[in-house]
Amino acid sequence: TLKALLVILLPVHPLWKSPVSVPGGTRQSPINIQWRDSVYDPCLKPLTIQYDPSTCLHIWNNGYSFLVEFEDSADKSIITVGPLECHYRLKQFHFHWGAINEWGSEHTVDSKVFPAELHLVHWNANKFSSFEEAISEDNGLAVIGVFLKIGTHHKGLQKLVDALPAVKHKDTSVEFDVFDPSCLMPSCPDYWTYAGSLTTPPLTESVTWIIKKRPIEVDQDQLEEFRLLLFTSAGEEEKKMVDNFRPLQPLMNRTVRSSFE
Ligand SMILES: CCCSc1c(F)c(F)c(S(=O)(=O)NC)c(F)c1F
Numbered sequence: 001t002l003k004a005l006l007v008i009l010l011p012v013h014p015l016w017k018s019p020v021s022v023p024g025g026t027r028q029s030p031i032n033i034q035w036r037d038s039v040y041d042p043c044l045k046p047l048t049i050q051y052d053p054s055t056c057l058h059i060w061n062n063g064y065s066f067l068v069e070f071e072d073s074a075d076k077s078i079i080t081v082g083p084l085e086c087h088y089r090l091k092q093f094h095f096h097w098g099a100i101n102e103w104g105s106e107h108t109v110d111s112k113v114f115p116a117e118l119h120l121v122h123w124n125a126n127k128f129s130s131f132e133e134a135i136s137e138d139n140g141l142a143v144i145g146v147f148l149k150i151g152t153h154h155k156g157l158q159k160l161v162d163a164l165p166a167v168k169h170k171d172t173s174v175e176f177d178v179f180d181p182s183c184l185m186p187s188c189p190d191y192w193t194y195a196g197s198l199t200t201p202p203l204t205e206s207v208t209w210i211i212k213k214r215p216i217e218v219d220q221d222q223l224e225e226f227r228l229l230l231f232t233s234a235g236e237e238e239k240k241m242v243d244n245f246r247p248l249q250p251l252m253n254r255t256v257r258s259s260f261e
């Protein structure tokens, strides 16, 4: 099918500048989560999320996605428990999406692709003194992945969507004073977790992934606003910011655990 052909061709997709595979990589992301192969771990507790909306700083277009960044000089917005042995500070969140609703997410579940995926990036403030240090260390980062599906309008997301025209071009930013990212979480506490990597350079294998089982719903107009962003700077020939996801990586010798039976 067209989709299969495109997925095969995707690794050489011109918009994907990073190496599709990392030499010697044994725990790369994203992966397909095969539900029946995931192993229920009764020791996995619900994730504890404590975000302080006033730590929100700004939104910026980094030429790959749009990032909402947070002030991380203290333990004000943190996640703990779940599969984590330490507390992790929220650094930023961003999204990956497709040109059309048929693809866009980085992870897949039983090979099902979602139109988009939210990543909330946290760093281990118990063990390291900065995000920059943690990014290349084992257990340095914890990323919550939330799938997006097309459905009802998402009121919390709309505040973010309304600010996107101000960051249309690469290297533009806009102040974003108060935002509580917990409004972007599905109500269901269930998740899968596995040891993986960043999906953008430097692709370091430092991430404990926490993938929420249930998606959140956004409406078509909201996702279309993502697709109006540009990879390019003002004055350059415009390239729409779409298909900013990495191809699936081999599971290799990894087990995906579930927090639910
Ligand atoms: C040099 C990193 C800049 S911050 C960042 C990011 F911008 C990003 F896109 C991803 S991702 O791999 O794409 N998604 C988890 C990250 F993990 C990050 F930490």
Ligand SMILES: [Zn+2]
Pocket (backbone or CB within 6 Å): 094, 095, 096, 119, 199
């Ligand atoms: Zn990401």
